[in-house]
Amino acid sequence: xxxxxxxxxxxxxxxxxxxxxxxxxxxxxxxxxxxxxxxxxxxxxxxxxxxxxxxxxxxxxxxxxxxxxxxxxxxxxxxxxxxxxxxxxxxxxxxxxxxxxxxxxxxxxxxxxxxxxxxxxxxxxxxxxxxxxxxxxxxxxxxxxxxxxxxxxxxxxxxxxxxxxxxxxxxxxxxxxxxxxxxxxxxxxxxxxxxxxxxxxxxxxxxxxxxxxxxxxxxxxxxxxxxxxxxxxxxxxxxxxxxxxxxxxxxxxxxxxxxxxxxxxxxxxxxxxxxxxxxxxxxxxxxxxxxxxxxxxxxxxxxxxxxxxxxxxxxxxxxxxxxxxxxxxxxxxxxxxxxxxxxxxxxxxxxxxxxxxxxxxxxxxxxxxxxxxxxxxxxxxxxxxxxxxxxxxxxxxxxxxxxxxxxxxxxxxxxxxxxxxxxxxxxxxxxxxxxxxxxxxxxxxxxxxxxxxxxxxxxxxxxxxxxxxxxxxxxxxxxxxxxxxxxxxxxxxxxxxxxxxxxxxxxxxxxxxxxxxxxxxxxxxxxxxxxxxxxxxxxxxxxxxxxxxxxxxxxxxxxxxxxxxxxxxxxxxxxxxxxxxxxxxxxxxxxxxxxxxxxxxxxxxxxxxxxxxxxxxxxxxxxxxxxxxxxxxxxxxxx
Numbered sequence: 280x281x282x283x284x285x286x287x288x289x290x291x292x293x294x295x296x297x298x299x300x301x302x303x304x305x306x307x308x309x310x311x312x313x314x315x316x317x318x319x320x321x322x323x324x325x326x327x328x329x330x331x332x333x334x335x336x337x338x339x340x341x342x343x344x345x346x347x348x349x350x351x352x353x354x355x356x357x358x359x360x361x362x363x364x365x366x367x368x369x370x371x372x373x374x375x376x377x378x379x380x381x382x383x384x385x386x387x388x389x390x391x392x393x394x395x396x397x398x399x400x401x402x403x404x405x406x407x408x409x410x411x412x413x414x415x416x417x418x419x420x421x422x423x424x425x426x427x428x429x430x431x432x433x434x435x436x437x438x439x440x441x442x443x444x445x446x447x448x449x450x451x452x453x454x455x456x457x458x459x460x461x462x463x464x465x466x467x468x469x470x471x472x473x474x475x476x477x478x479x480x481x482x483x484x485x486x487x488x489x490x491x492x493x494x495x496x497x498x499x500x501x502x503x504x505x506x507x508x509x510x511x512x513x514x515x516x517x518x519x520x521x522x523x524x525x526x527x528x529x530x531x532x533x534x535x536x537x538x539x540x541x542x543x544x545x546x547x548x549x550x551x552x553x554x555x556x557x558x559x560x561x562x563x564x565x566x567x568x569x570x571x572x573x574x575x576x577x578x579x580x581x582x583x584x585x586x587x588x589x590x591x592x593x594x595x596x597x598x599x600x601x602x603x604x605x606x607x608x609x610x611x612x613x614x615x616x617x618x619x620x621x622x623x624x625x626x627x628x629x630x631x632x633x634x635x636x637x638x639x640x641x642x643x644x645x646x647x648x649x650x651x652x653x654x655x656x657x658x659x660x661x662x663x664x665x666x667x668x669x670x671x672x673x674x675x676x677x678x679x680x681x682x683x684x685x686x687x688x689x690x691x692x693x694x695x696x697x698x699x700x701x702x703x704x705x706x707x708x709x710x711x712x713x714x715x716x717x718x719x720x721x722x723x724x725x726x727x728x729x730x731x732x733x734x735x736x737x738x739x740x741x742x743x744x745x746x747x748x749x750x751x752x753x754x755x756x757x758x759x760x761x762x763x764x765x766x767x768x769x770x771x772x773x774x775x776x777x778x779x780x781x782x783x784x785x786x787x788x789x790x791x792x793x794x795x796x797x798x799x800x801x802x803x804x805x806x807x808x809x810x811x812x813x814x815x816x817x818x819x820x821x822x823x824x825x826x827x828x829x830x831x832x833x834x835x836x837x838x839x840x841x842x843x844x845x846x847x848x849x850x851x852x853x854x855x856x857x858x859x860x861x862x863x864x865x866x867x868x869x870x871x872x873x874x875x876x877x878x879x880x881x882x883x884x885x886x887x888x889x890x891x892x893x894x895x896x897x898x899x900x901x902x903x904x905x906x907x908x909x910x911x912x913x914x915x916x917x918x
Contacts, residue, residue, distance in 0.1 A: 296336040302490060303333040306497070321500070322376045328370050328493055335366040337484040346425060353419045357411060364432040365404060368847040372396045375446065381458075381500065382450040399435060406431045421832070434715060439816050440470065455562035458499045465495025511570030514628075520567060521617075522624045530582040531617040534592070535576045537630045539640065551606055566702050571628070582616075596643065608807060611638045615646030622655070630654045655708055658714050661722065663704050668727045673734040673774070679703055680735045680755065681902040684872065684911040686894045688887060693698070693911035694751040697788070697895065698736040699902050700728060720760060728771055729761050737778035737785065739905045744780065746913040754786035754803035754816050759797045762789065768807045775813075782812035790818045792831065802833050809834065816873070820844070831868075837893070838865050842876020848885060859889040868891050 304788055307329050310322060328886030338359045345356045375392075410416025417427040433904075443466065451459050469491040476484050486633055523530055538544075545551050566580040575660060592614060613631045621627060633654045634644050637696070644650075667675050679701040684693040702710035719725040733755050743750050756892065761767055775782055787808065805815050814836040830838075840862070848858040862872045874886040900911065 281531065290480055291344065292483045293340050295487045299336040299486045299490050301332060302338075303329045303336070304489065306493070307333075310497070319909060321377060321380065325493065325496065328377075331366040331370050331373070332486060332493070335363050335370070335489075338363040338366070339486055346419070353420060354415070356419055356425075357417075360405065360417065361407065363486075364407070365400065367486070368400055368432060368435050368439065368589075370401070370489055371436065371443070374443055374496075375439070377496060378443070378446060381454060382449075383445060384446070399438070403431045403435050406456075425622050434879040438832050439607075440466070461499040462492070462495050463778055465492045470538045485675070499798065501548055513566040514569050517569045517571075517577065517579070517628070518624050520783050521627060524579075524581055525617060525624065529617075532580040532582055532588055532592070533615050533627060533631075534578045534580075534595070535575060535613040535635075537611045537635060538575065538580075539574065541608060544606065547664055548606070554602055554605075575631075577628070577631070592722070611635050611640060612643040613638075613646065614643070618648070618651065620648055620651045625729065626654070631696045631821045633657065635693070651693050657714075657718065659706055660702070660704065660710060661718050663702070664682055664715060664719050664722070664724045664728070666723045667731075671727060672739075673731050675731055677702055678728060678733055680739065680905040682736075682905045682908055684900045684904045684908060685771045686899050687751075688879075688892055688894060692913050693908075694749060694913070695786075695893065695897070696905075696908055696911075698732055698753050698755045698905065700732050720758060725758050725760050726764060729755070729757050730774065732756075734774045735776070736892040736905065737775055737780055739908075740784050741778050741780050743912060744784075744915070746909070747915050748909060749915040750784060750912060752786045753816060754788045754814075756788045756818065759790070759801075762797065762804055764801050768804055769780065771808060771813070772811060782808075783814065786814035786816055786836070788816040788818045790807055800835075805833050805835070809836075835870060837871040838873055839873045842874075842892075842896070845874055845876055845882060845886065855885075855889075862889045862891060 307326065310326060319803045324588045341359045342356055342363065343360070345352060345533055355711070407416055407430075410420050416430065417425065426483075434680055436500075444463075447454070447459065447466075452461075460516040468826075472484055472488045472491070472679070476482065476488075521531065533751055545555060564579050569579070571577060571578045580588070580591075594731055596612070599610075612636050615630065616628070617627075621630065630646060634646060634650060639642055654796060663677060667677060681699040681701050682696040683699060685695040685697060686692075687694050700712055700716070702715055704710055716725070719728055736755055740750050740753055757767075764770070771787070772782075773784075775785055787805075791798075791801075809815060815834075817830060817835045818839050819835075819840050819841045840858070844858050844861075848855040865872050871892045872890065873881075873895060874889075874891045875894035875895050877886060877894045877898045879898055880897070883894060883898060
C-alpha cells in the first residue's frame with residue numbers, strides 16, 4: 280500500500296482529488312434523492328458533470344500512483360492522464376450546455392457549437408498524443424521521470440473559460456443580479472485557485488477548481504428560495520416577512536399582479552424575460568417579489584416616510600402598461616397597504632384573491648377599508664352558510680323567504696308569486712342573494728338552502744290556504760347543483776307532503792344548463808315531478824344560453840322572459856317583432872309566457888300586446904316578506 284507521503288512528488292498531493300471524490304459522491308447522492316422531474320434535463324447535465332469530475336479525479340490519482348510505482352508502465356499513465364484531461368474539457372463543454380437555458384441561447388447555433396466543441400476536443404487529443412510521441416509534450420522516460428513542456432489542454436481550458444465568461448457578461452440582463460454574481464464568483468474563485476496553484480508550481484487542486492462552479496450552479500439555480508426564471512421568492516416566505524415588518528411597526532405596500540399564462544409566455548420570449556427583470560430592477564430596488572400559485576406575483580415594499588409611494592406606484596404602473604401594450608398579456612393588478620383593519624397576516628393574500636374574483640382582466644384595483652370589511656363579511660357569511668348546512672334545520676331562522684307577487688293578466692289578480700331567498704345574520708343584518716348565492720354555490724352549500732326555502736314556502740302556502748286565501752302556486756328557484764342530487768325529487772315530494780299541501784301549489788324554477796349531463800338530469804327530474812302535478816318554469820329566457828331544441832324537449836309549463844328581452848323590444852320595431860314572435864310561438868305551443876322586470880305602464884302595455892299571461896316587476900311590488908303576500912292575495916271564494 281501507499282501513504283500520502285509516498286504520493287508526494289513535490290508538485291502533487293492527493294488531498295485535493297480525494298476531497299473532490301468525497302464531495303462528488305455526497306452531492307450526487309443528494310441530487311438523486313432530491314430529484315425534480317420538471318428539471319430532468321438540467322439535473323441530468325449536473326449529474327454528468329459530477330460523474331465526469333469524479334472519474335477525472337480518480338484518474339489523476341491513478342496517474343500519480345503509477346508514476347510513483349516501482350515498475351513504470353507508460354501506457355496506463357498516458358491513458359489515465361488523457362482521460363483526466365478529456366473529462367475536464369468535457370465538463371467545461373457541459374457547463375456551457377447547462378447555461379444555454381437560463382441564458383436563452385439561440386437553439387439554431389446549438390448543433391454548430393456541438394460540432395465545433397467535439398472537433399476541438401478531438402484535435403486536442405490528437406495533438407496531445409503526437410506531442411507525447413515526439414516527446415514535445417508530456418512523456419514518461421524509462422527511468423520513471425516525466426516531463427511536460429507543452430500542454431494543449433491548457434489552451435482549450437482557457438478557450439472554454441473565456442467563452443463562459445463572455446456569455447455571462449453578454450447575456451447578463453437575462454440573469455438575476457444575484458445569480459449572475461453567484462455563478463461569476465464561483466468561476467473567479469476557481470480560476471484564482473488555479474492561478475495560486477501555478478504560482479506555487481502545484482497540480483494538486485486542478486480537479487477541485489473544476490468542481491467549484493458545480494457548487495455555484497446547484498446553489499444559484501436549484502437551492503435558492505427564489506425562482507431563477509422570474510426572480511420571485513417562494514410564497515412560503517411571504518407570511519414571515521410581512522409578520523416581521525408589522526411586528527416592528529413598519530408600514531408596507533403590497534402590489535399583486537396576476538398574469539394569464541405568464542409562465543408559458545416568459546419561457547417563449549427572451550425579450551419578455553429581460554424586460555420583466557429590468558422592470559423590477561429599475562422600479563423597486565428595495566422590494567421583494569414573491570411567486571404564488573396560479574401565476575400570481577406579489578411585491579412587498581417596506582415604506583419609507585421620505586418617499587412618495589404614490590409616485591412610485593404610478594411610475595411602476597406606467598412602465599408595466601407600456602410593456603403590456605407590447606406583449607399583450609392579460610393581467611389583474613391589486614394594490615393595498617398594510618392596515619390595522621386586516622386581522623391576520625394570512626388575510627392579506629386572501630383579501631387580494633377575494634378582490635381578484637370580482638375583477639375583470641386588464642384592470643387595476645386599490646384595496647380600501649370597505650373592501651377589507653367586505654372580505655370579512657364574506658368570511659362571516661360563509662361560516663354561517665356552513666353552519667346552516669351542517670345543522671340541516673328546515674326552519675332555520677337565519678334563512679328568510681321573501682317573494683314577489685306575479686300579476687295574472689287574465690284574472691287581473693295576484694294568484695302566483697316567486698319565492699326569493701334572503702339571509703338575516705347577527706353581525707351583518709340582511710344579506711341579499713348576490714352576496715351569498717355565489718358563495719353557497721362555490722362551496723356546495725346551496726342545496727340545503729334551497730330545501731329550507733321550499734319548506735318555508737310550503738308552510739306559508741298552507742297558512743294562506745288555512746286563512747282563506749286563494750293561492751294558485753308559488754315558484755321556488757333551484758340550481759343545477761340541486762338537480763344533480765339523486766335525492767332531489769324525493770326531497771321535494773317529502774317536503775310538500777310534510778306541509779300537507781297539493782303538489783300543484785308549488786312550481787320549480789330552473790335555468791337551462793349548457794352541460795349535456797345536467798340537461799339529461801333536468802329532463803328526468805321535470806318528467807318525474809310533473810307526474811305529481813308540480814309545474815316547471817324555465818327561468819331567464821333570453822339571457823346567456825338558450826337552445827330551442829332542448830327547450831322543446833323538456834316539457835316546461837311557463838317560460839319566463841328576462842327583463843333584457845323586454846328592454847330589447849323597446850329598441851326598434853324589428854326588435855319588438857322578434858320578441859313578440861318568440862312570445863307568440865310559445866303561446867302557440869301551449870306554454871304560458873311570463874315577463875319579468877315590468878316597471879311601468881308602458882312596459883305592461885307592451886307585454887300585454889306581446890301576448891304575455893303573467894307579469895312580474897316593481898310596477899306591482901318589490902320583493903316582500905312572504906307573510907306580506909296576504910295583502911295581494913284574494914279570498915278563496917273568488918277562485
